[in-house]
């Protein structure tokens with residue numbers, strides 16, 4: 001459920017009509033509903049209330065500090081994948097003791113920053129990363145809390161670009177090697193083995209791959225116990241999917257029940273989850289304005305948002321619902337919804353029944369809260385668009401529209 005609804009033919013975000021926001025900040029813009037963000041966070045988090053757990057929101061999916069702060073107030077932590085995301089999480093007031101750090105390519109500087117910040121756990125993805133972390137920690141005379149990220153070789157049955165748990169993917173350590181690396185980690189002077197982590201992919205629409213991977217991880221944790229290695233944290237990553245179109249992903253309760261059933265085999269472990277999309281995906285939209293329409297062999301509706309603002313359709317062929325912000329009785333036309341970017345791959349919808357549109361009409365690109373703004377870029381030298389957070393009848397610009405001056409910030413012409 002989300003809080004984007006029509007009232008008298010005009011789409012509102014909670015109590016605010018979207019044309020009002022458009023008039024205030026221009027187009028395109030991202031709008032997020034605080035009520036939906038809260039509801040979705042709590043739906044996932046509370047599904048695990050009966051077991052020790054930490055909900056570490058995947059910052060990459062939507063990294064604005066106002067949104068991270070909102071989840072922090074709800075008791076959430078953060079899953080980060082870069083020094084920049086750590087900076088954002090800390091700036092948002094997230095408790096470092098609720099931050100886990102994933103990713104295959106953490107630099108020594110990033111490791112140092114995170115170690116000094118006192119994060120909960122590093123999810124280490126290679127033996128070389130482990131050795132680097134040991135060196136960094138020794139130099140700082142600190143002890144690094146570590147989980148090794150296991151690659152369970154499980155097919156998440158999602159888009160190839162967002163599958164992470166197959167043996168051929170770059171993520172994690174093969175199960176066959178992991179026990180030996182845990183033994184090495186255990187022997188390192190500035191490493192403390194705390195957990196096991198695993199994340200098999202994003203936009204999963206069935207529970208079976210989660211079950212398959214947690215069962216493999218739990219069998220592995222039991223094996224570690226026989227080697228004298230005790231695991232305190234089991235980080236099962238994120239990945240629960242949402243409905244963009246016709247998908248019917250498991251409800252949080254079903255997902256939680258499956259994980260909890262498996263976890264009963266390792267009492268005493270605290271569960272960490274890293275949900276992103278399932279919390280923010282349907283809590284945000286991108287609002288864009290129709291610039292022109294044209295027809296020839298095909299019909300095109302040209303809008304002021306492009307693949308630099310929302311990369312998912314171009315990158316993954318992803319589906320986003322398109323709705324008129326103000327409903328009319330003009331009917332529908334099968335058309336491509338395209339942006340101003342000079343790439344044929346710049347589209348938001350292809351051969352879709354879309355509202356018959358005229359210059360100046362506002363269209364809402366639905367389900368754009370996850371991997372929307374956070375993947376946006378300045379390609380074609382387009383300033384990034386504003387982000388607006390709606391709370392009840394009020395709205396707040398939580399990121400200003402960039403200016404042309406922002407585009408060349410930091411650039412210089414040599415003498």
Ligand SMILES: Cc1ncc(COP(=O)(O)O)c(C=O)c1O
Nearest residue numbers: 058102202238239274275276277
């Ligand atoms: C390590 C890790 N954790 C969590 C997530 C969040 O995934 P999702 O947004 O599908 O919940 C990702 C995204 O791919 C990830 O790489």
